[in-house]
Amino acid sequence: MPEGLNRRNLAGALAVAAATAMLAGAPAKAADPITIGFGMALTGPLAANGKMSLVAMKIWEEDINAKGGLLGRPVKLIYYDDQSNPSTVPNIYTKLLDVDKVDFAVSPYASTQIAPAMPIVMQRKMTFMALFGTGVNDAFKYDRYFQILPNGPDGNRSFSLGFFETAMTMTPKPRTVALVAEDTEFGQNILAGARANIERLGLKIVYDRSFPPTTVDHSPIVRAVQAADPDIVFVASYATGSVGMVRTVNELGYNPPGPEEGYLFWSAWFFHNADSILSGERENDYRRFPPKKLPARAYLAVVGTASVVGECELGVAERHTAKGWALPVSRPRRYRRPRPVADFGLAKIPRSFRYVER
Numbered sequence: 001m002p003e004g005l006n007r008r009n010l011a012g013a014l015a016v017a018a019a020t021a022m023l024a025g026a027p028a029k030a031a032d033p034i035t036i037g038f039g040m041a042l043t044g045p046l047a048a049n050g051k052m053s054l055v056a057m058k059i060w061e062e063d064i065n066a067k068g069g070l071l072g073r074p075v076k077l078i079y080y081d082d083q084s085n086p087s088t089v090p091n092i093y094t095k096l097l098d099v100d101k102v103d104f105a106v107s108p109y110a111s112t113q114i115a116p117a118m119p120i121v122m123q124r125k126m127t128f129m130a131l132f133g134t135g136v137n138d139a140f141k142y143d144r145y146f147q148i149l150p151n152g153p154d155g156n157r158s159f160s161l162g163f164f165e166t167a168m169t170m171t172p173k174p175r176t177v178a179l180v181a182e183d184t185e186f187g188q189n190i191l192a193g194a195r196a197n198i199e200r201l202g203l204k205i206v207y208d209r210s211f212p213p214t215t216v217d218h219s220p221i222v223r224a225v226q227a228a229d230p231d232i233v234f235v236a237s238y239a240t241g242s243v244g245m246v247r248t249v250n251e252l253g254y255n256p257p258g259p260e261e262g263y264l265f266w267s268a269w270f271f272h273n274a275d276s277i278l279s280g281e282r283e284n285d286y287r288r289f290p291p292k293k294l295p296a297r298a299y300l301a302v303v304g305t306a307s308v309v310g311e312c313e314l315g316v317a318e319r320h321t322a323k324g325w326a327l328p329v330s331r332p333r334r335y336r337r338p339r340p341v342a343d344f345g346l347a348k349i350p351r352s353f354r355y356v357e358r
Contacts, residue, residue, distance in 0.1 A: 033076035034069075037102030039092040039117070041109050044084025045213065045240040050109045053131060054079065082108050086185075089116040097124060107131050110238070111186035112213075118142065134159065135189035156193030160234060164197045167232045174231035178207035180221060180245065182237035187213075190236035206230050213241060218248040226254050253286035253323030278310040278334040285314055286323035294327070307338035 038057075041050030057077055065074050078100050082088045089108060096102050097120065105121055107114045107130040114133040118140050121128045127144045130136060135156040137145045151158040167174050177198060181191040187210065198205060207228035211221055222245065225233055235245050276282040277300060285298070294316045299308050312332040317325035 031073075033074045034071070034104070035076050035078055035100065035102040036104050036106060037078045037093075037096035037100055038106045039082035039089055039096075039108040039113065040079050041084040041113060042081040045238060046084040046110050046113070048239065049132075050084070053109045078102055082113055084113070086112055086116045089113055090120055093117045093120040097126075107133065111136050111189060112184040112238075115185045118145075134186055135192070136185070138189075154193070156189050157196050158193070159190045159236070160194040160197050163234060164194075164201055164203075168201060175204060176206045176230045176232075177203045178225045178228050178230035178233045179205060179209075180207070180225060180233065180235045180237075181210045182213050182241040183210040184213050184238065186238060187236045187241075194234050194236065211241070213238070215241065215244065218244045219252065221245070222248045222252055222254055226252070253321075277312055277329055278332045280332055283329060284326040285329055286321065286326055295330075307340055308335070308343070309338050310334040 040054050041047050042054065057079075061075055061077050064070055069075060078096065080092045080095070082092055093105060096105055105117075105126060105128065107117060107128060109131050111133045114130050114136045118128070118136065122140065122142050122144075125144065128142070128146070130145060130147045130149075132149045133147060134149065134151065137147070138156070147155075149155065179191060179194060179198075181187040191210070195205070207225050207230060209221070209224070211218070215221075218241075235242060237245065277285070295313050297311060298314050299311050310333055313330045315328035315330060317327050319326050
């Protein structure tokens, strides 16, 4: 669900960790570079973030060497493509430590890749800086592990906490939830945290399944969720899985029922969906359960933003299609300037459910 990159934090962590490792090691010649080794997802589904992470590291390498190096020595990055495949990670770190004999090892990108590197590093009692790992050390409890991800001491729960707290502001409050997770270290850790939040809030789980990270067709999953009839849906996955789920939800016209009266407030999955409504190109909005009170004014927001971009009116559903009930769209109006969600009594835009203002 997202793991971003802060160049300054990453560079600072690399510098401190590498310096600590050097002070504890054997004396070296001033001309010998300090070698920092890691695997990184340069191909495969995690490559977008992996490549970004590598760019940040290379910028740091160039910057620090331009300033005379670290502890009077140049630094050199040694890295290999882990192909976004956890099974490649143990061999990469074994090679880095036993063949390349790097002075210091940092983690790959992402929880799924960090976990298989842990036993290799722990065996050698090395300090290990982790790049955006969620709950990786919960099981290992390694005292030389340091995490670069600002999600607090209870990282598994923090990812879903805001989602469920926002959902509980709905009127009436949701009672049931469907859980869908990618079968990866990250997905399962986030899912464990979601279950804990659900138990605390007293929600009932009506669907709880995982899917392989290689899944291409997400329609069977979405249809199964739809059959379970939850009030809200929570998905824990990396970007590829999340995009696949969101596209399928949009294509099937599925939305959990949620409240069904008053003014409508909904999230458009992508900007082009909002544009198609507000430009008058889209004649209908499809809903599994049409509101009881129609016509209704609908406020349109875009997922990933903190603003409402326009509004329209939804008429009475006249026919049922494969996408759901077709509600005629009329009087679309794009705001000259997007309005903050606070104007609508919201702290944030709901992602996977319909929200109703009374």
